[in-house]
Amino acid sequence: MTRHRRPSPPKAHWLLLSAILAVVAGLLALNVFVAGADGGEDTSPPGPAATVPSSVRHGGPVIDARSDPPATARAHDHTIALTFDDGPDPVWTPRILDVLDRYGVTATFFVTGANAARYPDLVREILARGHEIGNHTASHTDLGATGDARAGLEIRTTDLVLAGTGGVLPVLVRPPYSSTPDTLGDSEWAAVRRLGADGKLVVLSDVDSQDWRRPGVDAIVANATPSGTGGAIVLMHDGGGDRAQTVEALGRLVPGLQARGWQFGTVTDSVGLAGTASAAPVRARIGGRLLVFAVRAGEFVAGTLRVLTVVATALALLRAVLLGVTAAVHARRRRRLPRTTGDDPVTVIIPAYNEREGIEWAVRSALAAGPRVSVIVVDDGSTDGTGAIVERLARARPAVRLIRQENAGKAAALNTGLAAARTELVVMMDGDTVLEPGSVPALVGNFADPRVGAVAGNAKVGNRGRLLGQWQHIEYVAGFNLDRRFYDVLECMPTVPGAVGAFRRSAVLRAGGVPSDTLAEDTDLTMTLLRGGWRVVYEQDARALTEAPATLAELWKQRYRWCYGTLQAVWKHRHAISEPGGAGRLGRRGLPYLLLFQVLLPVLAPFVDVAAVFGLFTGDGLLVLASWLAFLVLQAAPAVVAFRLDREPPAPLLALPLQQFVYRQLMYLVVLQSLSTALAGARLPWHKLPRRGLIEPSPSDRGKR
Structure with missing residues (x-):
């Protein structure tokens, strides 16, 4: 009720409050974006394939759509490229790396941007052990069912994360829910063409181990074994769920095939490619590190708010x-x-x-x-x-x-x-x-x-x-x-x-x-x-x-x-x-x-x-x-x-x-x-x-x- 003039409060507190809420909301939105990286495979039947070239459907699993007509490539005879999707995972990826080291085998890991941001040390460990890194989108999104903007964001985000965590910019991309070339439909082919326009090579597979179903170790070994003498890219998983059967199956599959004269290598080595990864520039590395920090901060904020929700509910109950x-x-x-x-x-x-x-x-x-x-x-x-x-x-x-x-x-x-x-x-x-x-x-x-x-x-x-x-x-x-x-x-x-x-x-x-x-x-x-x-x-x-x-x-x-x-x-x-x-x-x-x-x-x-x-x-x-x-x-x-x-x-x-x-x-x-x-x-x-x-x-x- 007084008219005495007093100094007005600074507006900084409003800016601070708005900034805090905006940062929290932004970090939670980022957490929601990456929380979809849960792995899994698409069990729906293939769609129409009227636009997919016959040479692609019956060609090799590595598809180069950077030029027209597209080209495909296969692994060399008696050569296997083991590939692992949906990681890195803090439990299963280290165990798979140990098995591969035991038999002197290198492989290619197609990682999601979300998991790479969560576990940057594993990305660096994969590279340090001589393995190859590929892009598996940021949140395990079906690129064939999403728009150009979202698809581009998924790929660029993962590239940025890998630049910040591993210092590399991979060219290899494996679209989530993909399998062998003959399962490509029109929507998947459109996604492959978009990736080619962005300078990416798409890696599918010749052999699907079906390990994501957890059918048993014997079934995984049988599914992952090539039927002939031609080279093969084998699809397996190191993330997205319980991979204990995959680890055990790998310990039987690799020495068994080595005993029969098979060679193992990364996708790049097995197919004879070059330039499938490059050192990330300094700007990309800095941006990637900032993004990794934001992802981990978003997970921290989300976890903290879940705790606060329980605390607030308990306080409300106590008050009542x-x-x-x-x-x-x-x-x-x-x-x-x-x-x-x-x-x-x-x-x-x-x-x-x-x-x-x-x-x-x-x-x-x-x-x-x-x-x-x-x-x-x-x-x-x-x-x-x-x-x-x-x-x-x-x-x-x-x-x-x-x-x-x-x-x-x-x-x-x-x-x-x-x-x-x-x-x-x-x-x-x-x-x-x-x-x-x-x-x-x-x-x-x-x-x-x-x-x-x-x-x-x-x-x-x-x-x-x-x-x-x-x-x-x-x-x-x-x-x-x-x-x-x-x-x-x-x-x-x-x-x-x-x-x-x-x-x-x-x-x-x-x-x-x-x-x-x-x-x-x-x-x-x-x-x-x-x-x-x-x-x-x-x-x-x-x-x-x-x-x-x-x-x-x-x-x-x-x-x-x-x-x-x-x-x-x-x-x-x-x-x-x-x-x-x-x-x-x-x-x-x-x-x-x-x-x-x-x-x-x-x-x-x-x-x-x-x-x-x-x-x-x-x-x-x-x-x-x-x-x-x-x-x-x-x-x-x-x-x-x-x-x-x-x-x-x-x-x-x-x-x-x-x-x-x-x-x-x-x-x-x-x-x-x-x-x-x-x-x-x-x-x-x-x-x-x-x-x-x-x-x-x-x-x-x-x-x-």
Whole structure:
């Protein structure tokens, strides 16, 4: 409410927040892209082959479509090129390499870009042992069933990864789900032509070991053995699943064929090719290393977010359980608490800065909220005629007093009102708030306990006619007030809301008055009272209707200030964690709950949502989706309990599902922005919201103008 000019917060926190979310989303998208590299073979029958040249269908398995007409080549007689697809794999590739080394055999490994990025050391080991590397696309995509852009991205991405991990740019490509030349269809041939146009040689196979089916070691050996004396390119796998049978079969196949005079070599050596790989230029190596880093970072982020999803769901479950238990305890306990009749003299203090739209209703509702009530309105330098309205009311109502002062802020206005009050019990309320009849006695009745220094009222949204108002109404009932029941039971109430709260004037004055060094003066004052040994309780029957922000922009400003001010207050009172008594209860109960469920959970939630969206496109999508839905249910379930406890009509809960997908995310982003602002060390201005005068007293009081 102050007009004091304060330095505006830097925009760097917004840039930082946007950058973090963009990087996380980008890394998850990259993880989704590479997560498809799961191997496997196509079991569908060959398609039409009207465009495939006969020379290709009946030619050798190495196809050179870089020129027209295309050429094919075979391995030399009595020569075998062992080829392994879908790796590298951290379990099976090293075992296959050991078998090959044992018999002095070299082979060609067609690796996926995803696995090469995951296990760069294996790529280097394959090359160091004298073997050959080929391109098997980035994510094991069927090149015959994808468009030119995706196919090009798959090949270029893998080339870049191999440049970064092995320092080579391979010419050899094996399309996933390919087999022998006679199985080529029109779509596969189109893919071969695209690869040729990009300068690639396509390597199919003469013999398919069928090891991906895991038919047994004997069957793999039989399938991989050439039937004649001509050379052969043999298709096997070192990734994409359990390759134990492949390893065992290889240990029998190689020595058996060597004993019969067969020679083994890479595809390049067996066919007699040249120039099938070249050293990658420096630029490609650097780009490849950056890409490998991004892929591994994406996997780390995806794994971390999966853990965070579980953590967030566990926190939501813990909150639901805590709130359910403490709400039941609170309902039983409050019936046994000592209470007065609530007819003690009370002063209602209303700080006002440009509140002309609602100040009259606020004053009238305060006078009607209980017996023996006087009202002090502190006009904090208003420029809209607020003081004149109160002055008119004061002439007609001796219980109303107006104090004018230069604009100094809400805390200063409250302290002015405290200094002018002559009663021990005071109620502080905002100028946009309307107290319901009986709310003041309900508040005052709690001071029968001499240990009580303050009482939090039940603030509710008054302007709930529109969807945004209904969302805020749900939040007030199911969030703020349900949390206050928890704090009340554990005797660690961190906030008496500025909209409605009662205090012992002497306790506030001994605490130094209303503090002005944080933006959450209500939270700061409440924590100070707790640390001073006073109890702070919650009174659900002290109902007050407050004017909530009417636009998303206004809501953002309000909640941004609230959250930032709360963080300031928590930091200011952090030493309460090691203090005895009420301070210790605040430090060891209230502050951890506040930080867990009002800071940590909102910080985690946007990333959980992002992880859930991207998780739908990965292999564990169902698990992620189930965790996400459980998280939403656990967030929403307390709302039903809260509405019943507050005796609120349940109709607004119909807006709850949409709230979970729009409003909730907005509130989470507010917390993220507040944290980034706090970490940046910026001071946040007050962000005074415009008033529209949307709240009125009950019909019984309207005629008392």
